[in-house]
């Protein structure tokens with residue numbers, strides 16, 4: 001077995017040697033071995049591969065001179081595995097580049113031949129290539145593309161399984177190895193050429209805009225921290241924005257986390273290619289349960305979309321218990337019993353673990369639905385909850401057409417304000433009251449909760465007025481929120497939802513940044529649950 | 541509030557008026573230029589003073605005349621530009637100056653809000669931010685190599701597309717071979733052709749040869765300078781070691797740079813004998829980091845003994861076939877290829893310079909550099925020189941954890 005990572009690897013040559021090429025994964029939560037060998041701020045995919053190789057004693061590795069991370073991976077591994085080879089990979093594909101790559105392949109073959117003490121038979125290669133030569137049927141109909149940096153195999157798998165469209169993977173893991181090799185007089189050279197002619201990755205000099213065609217239903221764009229190649233193309237696509245586009249930022253290893261999968265689901269829902277069972281609207285009462293990381297909220301509506309009752313309780317350590325409790329309170333408030341309920345839709349972080357729900361829908365779709373129901377002039381929903389924040393863009397009919405979420409840290413969320421209130425020694429309610437009249441315009445420079453906290457401590461030490469510090473904190477939260485808005489572009493009217501919408505200071509700070517009033521619903525915490533209840537009623 | 545702060549605030553308040561910001565930046569550069577010219581700091585040797593002025597002027601020149609300028613990166617072969625009298629502007633320099641004006645945070649945030657990854661190197665983000673805001677006027681041409689740094693190709697591809705400015709990417713192989721030289725030489729011929737077409741003037745091969753000859757003479761002086769670097773105390777502030785990149789890279793081959801090195805060699809001969817402890821830097825120096833400024837600028841105790849980036853190529857270029865010669869120079873750069881090359885160069889340098897300590901400042905997002913940290917650490921322990929690496933950012937000051945770094949830096953310096 002020989003491990004590889006890049007699609008430009010001459011996998012077929014390895015197979016022709018009778019050896020087994022295995023694409024190396026990286027899925028480690030900890031990089032204990034890797035970080036003893038390489039600086040921790042390297043791309044986490046590369047670190048994960050290093051961890052994998054060391055942990056599993058992989059003895060043979062073939063790399064390409066893809067990027068700075070992989071080049072250094074090679075340097076670090078050089079005397080640690082039995083066989084390692086790095087192929088220089090040209091970024092162009094003119095005849096000289098092909099010559100260069102051809103020589104590289106020959107050099108690898110010689111090295112491998114010597115290491116394995118095995119002979120290479122060209123007939124084997126030819127057979128393998130013939131078996132991979134085309135006639136793949138052209139898949140028709142709708143497609144979505146996965147672009148950007150590599151995504152974990154299980155995430156790709158999940159996307160394929162949960163959408164009705166054809167999924168085209170343009171990343172480093174694409175297995176579109178079809179060859180049409182005719183010039184048999186120099187098989188190896190033709191092979192080198194066809195490898196260089198694979199769909200170009202961002203590392204290549206070639207322009208990739210031809211990959212994007214109007215027929216695509218949407219693009220999922222993946223970027224990996226500390227990977228330089230990808231994000232530029234996203235910026236370009238975003239500025240053109242005539243296709244639904246979802247950007248996910250991961251450190252590779254966490255690309256299958258709940259948050260990312262939620263976003264992918266919501267994206268598939270919003271582009272209308274999510275697989276789901278249709279249900280017909282029925283009579284009775286309809287429930288939405290929003291199981292968030294901080295609070296669990298339930299809304300009950302009747303068949304005419306009147307809100308009958310709702311409940312808001314803090315989410316305890318067990319999401320399911322809290323959901324039961326909130327459901328019970330809402331039933332009591334409405335004077336209803338469980339048997340009166342026609343259907344239940346669950347949303348929020350904990351949605352998958354609610355067994356009494358008939359369906360689950362992401363909080364993105366639900367928030368959009370709920371907000372538009374309350375006020376159909378809303379085009380942008382700013383939701384700032386306890387531990388995350390998101391901005392959702394609606395079209396004129398209330399459909400979600402774009403959205404962004406914050407990174408996984410708590411910067412700019414309710415949690416951030418809570419920590420700061422504690423540091424200031426006041427309650428979150430007191431803090432929420434402070435707005436307007438400032439004496440000194442202080443700015444908190446750090447958005448990271450930990451660093452901002454130490455900034456606040458030093459402001460306290462400098463005897464700054466508490467109200468000015470609170471004002472500065474509100475500004476910080478507002479600036480984070482507005483920068484999320486800017487990522488999808490500004491468009492009024494705005495509705496703010498989530499617990500933080502109850503904080504007047506923050507609302508005021510966002511309004512002055514946007515230069516526009518925010519619509520604040522009567523109970524900003526139940527909008528997700530309301531949306532879920534509406535979906536439960538509409539049955540679609 | 542000091543003057544720089546006022547100036548910074550004025551620029552930041554005007555970010556939505558690119559014309560005005562462009563003028564303000566030009567004003568800042570002009571003031572810096574005259575400041576340096578009139579208020580000569582006695583502690584600064586003549587040659588470095590000259591370099592300071594030359595560097596500011598070169599940036600001003602290319603900004604003032606975008607129609608005769610090309611955007612490049614540090615490693616691009618600007619011999620062609622010098623021979624054709626085209627003014628290069630290199631990303632790394634522009635971004636450092638913007639950090640000097642304290643507006644890098646705004647520019648970085650702009651780039652990020654357009655979709656750039658927040659872990660991308662801040663030299664690139666600052667430059668992209670300035671270009672997004674149209675503070676930077678588009679040039680006539682762009683040229684980059686693929687070598688050493690991943691950020692170059694995508695940054696230039698992005699900017700070229702955005703502004704509709706022609707770009708030439710020179711793909712530099714990772715390994716050296718005859719075929720690799722042929723591959724690069726052909727591309728260099730194409731670059732020359734492109735330049736002739738875009739700027740509508742001829743590249744005179746004799747002139748190019750002249751530039752290469754000057755470059756070779758300059759490098760001979762560079763090697764001579766190194767002979768003294770082990771005995772003398774010379775570089776007064778970190779900024780000068782970084783200004784040297786103008787001379788050792790983008791403007792090498794010009795008469796002015798040759799003149800600079802002539803003066804430099806004279807100056808170092810006259811410099812005081814080494815005293816205190818000397819530090820050799822790997823890759824970059826954090827010129828805006830407070831702890832480093834406190835410890836190294838105009839210090840008697842600790843002084844800067846050089847950095848390997850200024851000596852990534854020290855050989856001669858083939859004057860008979862400048863295209864081939866430059867191709868070889870690019871492929872053989874000590875930062876290109878396997879890390880062994882870089883390690884060997886550092887070894888040569890520290891044998892000459894004999895520093896008391898080695899510091900690598902790992903600039904956030906620079907993987908080519910930090911990926912080798914532990915290997916260089918091994919080298920240092922092999923030769924018995926204390927080694928320290930610290931994380932931070934040479935441009936975006938918000939990424940420097942000064943408190944944490946202070947303790948580590950102090951402990952290291954105490955140890956020496």
Ligand code: SF4
Nearest residue numbers: 006007066172201203
């Ligand atoms: S970015 Fe390109 S060269 Fe690098 S691993 Fe992916 S496909 Fe290979």
Ligand code: SF4
Nearest residue numbers: 043045067069224227
């Ligand atoms: S994710 Fe990016 S940085 Fe990491 S190995 Fe792949 S191409 Fe290189």
Ligand code: SF4
Nearest residue numbers: 661663689903905906
């Ligand atoms: S610091 Fe590193 S990443 Fe940034 S431009 Fe220089 S080489 Fe590239």
